[in-house]
Amino acid sequence: MSKHPGEFELIARFFTRAPSRAVLGVGDDAALLAPTPGMQCAVTADMLVEGRHFFAGTDPEALGHKALAVNLSDLAAMGARPTALLLALALPESDSDWLAAFSRGLFALAEARDVELVGGDTTRGPRTISITAIGEVPPGQALRRDAARAGDAVWVSGSPGDARLALGHLRGEWRLPEFDSALRARLERPTPRVALGLALRGVANAAIDVSDGLLGDLGHVLRASGVGAELQVDAIPTSAALAAQPTLRRRTCQLAGGDDYELLFTAPQSAHGAVLRAAAAAATPVARIGSITAAAGLRLLDATGNAWPDADVDALGGFDHFRSR
Amino acid sequence: MSKHPGEFELIARFFTRAPSRAVLGVGDDAALLAPTPGMQCAVTADMLVEGRHFFAGTDPEALGHKALAVNLSDLAAMGARPTALLLALALPESDSDWLAAFSRGLFALAEARDVELVGGDTTRGPRTISITAIGEVPPGQALRRDAARAGDAVWVSGSPGDARLALGHLRGEWRLPEFDSALRARLERPTPRVALGLALRGVANAAIDVSDGLLGDLGHVLRASGVGAELQVDAIPTSAALAAQPTLRRRTCQLAGGDDYELLFTAPQSAHGAVLRAAAAAATPVARIGSITAAAGLRLLDATGNAWPDADVDALGGFDHFRSR
Numbered sequence: 001m002s003k004h005p006g007e008f009e010l011i012a013r014f015f016t017r018a019p020s021r022a023v024l025g026v027g028d029d030a031a032l033l034a035p036t037p038g039m040q041c042a043v044t045a046d047m048l049v050e051g052r053h054f055f056a057g058t059d060p061e062a063l064g065h066k067a068l069a070v071n072l073s074d075l076a077a078m079g080a081r082p083t084a085l086l087l088a089l090a091l092p093e094s095d096s097d098w099l100a101a102f103s104r105g106l107f108a109l110a111e112a113r114d115v116e117l118v119g120g121d122t123t124r125g126p127r128t129i130s131i132t133a134i135g136e137v138p139p140g141q142a143l144r145r146d147a148a149r150a151g152d153a154v155w156v157s158g159s160p161g162d163a164r165l166a167l168g169h170l171r172g173e174w175r176l177p178e179f180d181s182a183l184r185a186r187l188e189r190p191t192p193r194v195a196l197g198l199a200l201r202g203v204a205n206a207a208i209d210v211s212d213g214l215l216g217d218l219g220h221v222l223r224a225s226g227v228g229a230e231l232q233v234d235a236i237p238t239s240a241a242l243a244a245q246p247t248l249r250r251r252t253c254q255l256a257g258g259d260d261y262e263l264l265f266t267a268p269q270s271a272h273g274a275v276l277r278a279a280a281a282a283a284t285p286v287a288r289i290g291s292i293t294a295a296a297g298l299r300l301l302d303a304t305g306n307a308w309p310d311a312d313v314d315a316l317g318g319f320d321h322f323r324s325r
Numbered sequence: 326m327s328k329h330p331g332e333f334e335l336i337a338r339f340f341t342r343a344p345s346r347a348v349l350g351v352g353d354d355a356a357l358l359a360p361t362p363g364m365q366c367a368v369t370a371d372m373l374v375e376g377r378h379f380f381a382g383t384d385p386e387a388l389g390h391k392a393l394a395v396n397l398s399d400l401a402a403m404g405a406r407p408t409a410l411l412l413a414l415a416l417p418e419s420d421s422d423w424l425a426a427f428s429r430g431l432f433a434l435a436e437a438r439d440v441e442l443v444g445g446d447t448t449r450g451p452r453t454i455s456i457t458a459i460g461e462v463p464p465g466q467a468l469r470r471d472a473a474r475a476g477d478a479v480w481v482s483g484s485p486g487d488a489r490l491a492l493g494h495l496r497g498e499w500r501l502p503e504f505d506s507a508l509r510a511r512l513e514r515p516t517p518r519v520a521l522g523l524a525l526r527g528v529a530n531a532a533i534d535v536s537d538g539l540l541g542d543l544g545h546v547l548r549a550s551g552v553g554a555e556l557q558v559d560a561i562p563t564s565a566a567l568a569a570q571p572t573l574r575r576r577t578c579q580l581a582g583g584d585d586y587e588l589l590f591t592a593p594q595s596a597h598g599a600v601l602r603a604a605a606a607a608a609t610p611v612a613r614i615g616s617i618t619a620a621a622g623l624r625l626l627d628a629t630g631n632a633w634p635d636a637d638v639d640a641l642g643g644f645d646h647f648r649s650r
Binding site: 031035075077086208 | 359412
C-alpha cells in the first residue's frame with residue numbers, strides 16, 4: 001500500500017482490515033502471502049474507468065461489488081480459488097459517503113468468497129478502479145482457453161444477455177416498460193461463477209468468462225485452441241426478460257452482449273454427467289449449447305439444425321472474423 | 326488480460342511477450358505462476374495518474390521505466406526478488422508512438438531485473454498506469470516496517486533529494502541554471518534498489534523506500550515499530566547538485582522530498598560491517614544517518630550533535646506529527 005498524505009490516508013483507512021490468511025496485509029511496502037504448497041498462482045487485473053465501464057452516478061456499493069466480481073470471474077474461468085486482491089483507486093475527491101458504500105460492496109463480496117484485500121493504492125484522479133485478484137489452482141488443472149478439443153460439447157452457465165438488455169435500456173437504445181431492480185442488478189451486480197469454476201476442475205477442458213459477448217468470447221477459445229464450433233442458438237437459456245423481447249434484440253443480447261460474467265466452457269461428450277454433477281454441486285444452472293469441431297470457424301444453427309443465413313449473422317455484428325468463411 | 330475489441334487489441338500486442346518463467350502469460354483469463362517452493366509471495370500495487378504523478382508530455386519511455394521502478398522499489402524495500410508484473414493502462418487514444426516508447430522503457434527495466442509482464446488490461450480513459458508487482462521472499466526474512474529496534478542504526482542508500490530538486494525546477498518553484506538530463510533522470514528514471522534489498526535479507530531489521538520523503542517515510546517505520554529516532558542531518562549524503570543549493574532548499578529536498586526510491590533501513594549496530602558488505606555486493610552506496618531510540622519521536626541533530634530548533638524543523642513542513650513533543 002503506497003503512502004499518501006492527508007485526506008488520502010483517510011481513504012486508505014476504508015480499505016485497511018486485519019488479514020486472516022495473509023502473512024502481512026495493508027500497511028507495508030508490499031503484502032506477504034504464503035502460497036499453499038504445490039499450488040500454482042493465478043493472477044488477473046482489470047481497470048474500470050468512469051464513463052466507459054460504468055456510468056457517472058452508478059451506485060457505489062454496486063460498483064464495489066462489480067469491480068471485484070469481474071476479477072473473481074476471471075479466476076473462476078481458470079478454475080482458480082480466489083485468495084487475495086489489491087485495489088488501486090483514483091477518485092476526483094475524498095467523498096466519505098461514496099467510499100463507505102464502495103467499500104461495503106467490495107468487502108461484502110470479498111468476505112462471501114473468502115478473499116482478502118491485502119494492498120493497493122489510493123490517489124486523486126479521474127474515477128478509476130484497478131483491481132488485481134490472486135488465486136490458486138493445482139498444476140495442470142487450470143481451465144485454459146487453448147484446451148478445447150474437437151468433439152467437446154460447449155456449455156454456458158446461467159442465461160446470458162440480461163446485462164446487455166439492461167445496458168441498452170439505460171443507454172436509451174431501447175425502452176423497457178418493465179425495467180426493474182432485478183434486471184439492473186444483472187448489469188450492476190454480476191455473480192462471479194467461482195463455485196462452478198472450482199467444480200469444473202478435472203471435468204471441463206477449456207473455459208472463459210463471457211465479458212465481451214458469447215460469440216466473441218467463444219471466438220477467443222476457438223482461436224487459442226485451433227478448432228471451430230457449431231452453436232445451437234436456440235439452446236441458449238433465455239431469461240423471462242429476454243423472452244419478451246423482439247427476436248433480433250434478444251439474439252443481440254444473448255450472442256453479442258457483454259458484462260454477463262457467465263462461464264462458457266467445453267468438456268468431452270463423455271463428461272456430460274460429470275458436468276451436470278459439477279453444476280449441481282455449485283448450485284449453478286448450465287446448458288449445453290453446441291459442439292467443438294475440428295474444422296475452423298463458427299456455425300450458428302437454428303432449432304431445426306439449419307445454419308443461420310449470413311445476413312442474420314451480420315445483423316448481430318461485431319464477430320464476423322469468427323465466421324467459417 | 327482482459328479482452329477489448331478493435332484498436333485496443335493492437336495496444337495489447339505491445340505488451341504481449343512469451344513468458345520464460347510463468348506457466349501461462351498474457352492472453353488467458355488469468356496468468357499462471359509457479360511459486361518457488363517454500364517462498365512467500367510479496368505483492369504491491371501503485372497507480373500513477375497524469376497531471377498528478379507525472380506531467381502531461383512526460384517522455385513515455387521514462388514513464389514506462391518509472392511506473393515499473395516504483396513497484397520494484399516497494400518489493401526491494403521488503404527484501405523480495407521481483408518475478409512478475411501486471412499492467413493496467415488507460416489511454417485517451419491509441420497512440421502507437423507513445424505505446425512503443427512506453428513499452429520500451431517498461432520492458433528494458435523488466436528484462437534487466439528478470440521480471441515478466443504476465444497480464445493486465447488496456448482501456449480508453451484518462452492516462453492512468455496501474456502496475457501490480459509480484460515477488461518472492463523466504464519466510465521470516467522480509468524487511469518489514471514494524472521491525473526497527475531501539476539501538477538499531479538508521480541507514481539510507483544513495484543521496485536523497487535530487488528528485489525533489491528536479492521537480493521544483495520543472496514546477497517553477499525555483500530555477501536551476503544548471504538543470505540537465507542527469508538531474509531530470511533522477512526524477513524520471515529512478516533506480517529501484519532491488520539488489521540492495523536482497524543483500525539486506527538477514528542483515529537489516531526494518532526497511533522502507535523513500536517515496537514520500539525521508540522524514541515522512543522514517544516516521545512510518547517509527548510508528549509501525551513503536552520506537553523513535555535521532556537523525557544526524559548532516560550525515561545524509563549530499564549530491565553535487567544539492568550541495569550547490571541554499572541550505573533550506575537543500576534540506577527540504579533531502580528531508581521532505583519524495584520520489585527518490587532510495588532504501589531507508591535499520592540494522593543492529595553489530596551488523597555495521599555486514600551492512601557495508603551487503604552494500605558493496607549490491608554496488609549501492611549507503612550511509613549511516615542516525616539511530617533508533619526507545620523513546621518515541623524524532624530528533625534532528627546537526628553536525629555538532631545539537632538538536633535542531635523547532636522553528637527550523639517547522640520550516641521544512643509536512644512531518645510535525647513525527648516530532649518528539
